[in-house]
Amino acid sequence: MKLELIKCHGSGNDFFIIDEMEQSFGWSDKERANLTISLCNRTSELGADGILFILASEDADAKMRVFNADGSEASMCGNGLRCVARYVCEKLKIKEATIDTMKVTLQVSKEDDIYKDIPTYKVEISPVSFDVATLPLHIDQHQLINEKIEELSEDIAFTALSVPNPHLVAIVENEELQSDIQEELSLYVNGENDYFPDGVNVSFVKPLPESGIFVRTYERGVGFTNACGTAMSASSLVTCMQSINTYEQPIEVYNNGGKVRCVVHKQNDTFTIDLIGNASFVYQCTIEVDINHPGTFTIDSSEEYIEEMMQYAKLQQEASAFLTKQLNA
Numbered sequence: 620m621k622l623e624l625i626k627c628h629g630s631g632n633d634f635f636i637i638d639e640m641e642q643s644f645g646w647s648d649k650e651r652a653n654l655t656i657s658l659c660n661r662t663s664e665l666g667a668d669g670i671l672f673i674l675a676s677e678d679a680d681a682k683m684r685v686f687n688a689d690g691s692e693a694s695m696c697g698n699g700l701r702c703v704a705r706y707v708c709e710k711l712k713i714k715e716a717t718i719d720t721m722k723v724t725l726q727v728s729k730e731d732d733i734y735k736d737i738p739t740y741k742v743e744i745s746p747v748s749f750d751v752a753t754l755p756l757h758i759d760q761h762q763l764i765n766e767k768i769e770e771l772s773e774d775i776a777f778t779a780l781s782v783p784n785p786h787l788v789a790i791v792e793n794e795e796l797q798s799d800i801q802e803e804l805s806l807y808v809n810g811e812n813d814y815f816p817d818g819v820n821v822s823f824v825k826p827l828p829e830s831g832i833f834v835r836t837y838e839r840g841v842g843f844t845n846a847c848g849t850a851m852s853a854s855s856l857v858t859c860m861q862s863i864n865t866y867e868q869p870i871e872v873y874n875n876g877g878k879v880r881c882v883v884h885k886q887n888d889t890f891t892i893d894l895i896g897n898a899s900f901v902y903q904c905t906i907e908v909d910i911n912h913p914g915t916f917t918i919d920s921s922e923e924y925i926e927e928m929m930q931y932a933k934l935q936q937e938a939s940a941f942l943t944k945q946l947n948a
């Protein structure tokens with residue numbers, strides 16, 4: 620079959636969009652998983668962190684399903700949702716939309732450009748829960764908030780939360796960022812282990828001056844990515860809880876693929892986060908693939924979004940220069 624793909628990214632966290640809004644391909648979950656594993660393979664001609672399947676919805680403007688590069692399905696994806704927001708808003712010629720995700724329907728909207736000529740979208744990250752059962756995390760307590768689990772690390776304190784996909788967040792110093800501890804720990808909690816039966820996204824967060832933070836995430840089902848939107852949102856919330864940042868105020872979140880902005884809202888004991896950042900298109904292409912044997916495919920045609928990429932490169936350069944200076948200060 621012929622399949623049209625759009626390669627897109629949010630902070631360098633890259634995906635393929637497959638539009639099934641008008642034409643349903645009738646794929647099984649196994650077929651979606653195998654297609655994702657094949658197209659996301661970085662040693663193939665394509666390669667990405669995941670696939671965003673956009674489907675029709677009866678209650679919302681569209682529905683997003685997210686598959687990680689290893690074929691597992693995720694309940695949410697913040698960077699991906701911004702890309703879906705752009706695609707749906709441009710397709711329906713609207714400025715705000717509602718998008719169904721696995722667990723909840725979320726609000727998205729077009730925002731002022733975060734950087735000159737960079738298409739920017741705001742997406743709602745919610746619901747937030749600290750109940751360890753929602754990750755799930757198997758420990759003998761209901762919450763883990765800035766606490767140590769000796770078996771994971773004797774020195775680093777973690778906060779576990781779902782937004783609603785699962786996250787383990789630690790505020791660290793340069794020394795820990797530069798060590799192998801995040802990778803070792805992430806491999807452990809995403810393999811056979813007693814704590815996280817479904818795995819977890821693991822973020823190390825370094826506070827920066829002027830309401831800034833740097834977040835590096837090892838993503839469940841992918842590995843280290845340039846950025847993870849839900850992780851940056853979860854991390855922003857954790858920094859507010861620890862009085863490093865302030866509720867209702869913009870937080871500049873630097874990552875290895877650029878930067879986004881988060882605003883954490885707190886109403887009584889309920890939290891929601893606005894994730895604001897780029898939704899960039901890289902290229903569109905048509906491939907020929909057999910859904911029963913997606914391991915091999917051919918690319919029929921492709922067209923790049925050159926101007927958009929050049930503009931994003933400027934944002935990335937500035938963010939990276941700032942980050943290098945701050946992390947070496």
Ligand SMILES: N[C@@H](CCC[C@H](N)C(=O)O)C(=O)O
Binds near residue numbers: 784839
């Ligand atoms: N990159 C995403 C999160 C994708 C899903 C995650 N790997 C999971 O399995 O929960 C983001 O931007 O939030």
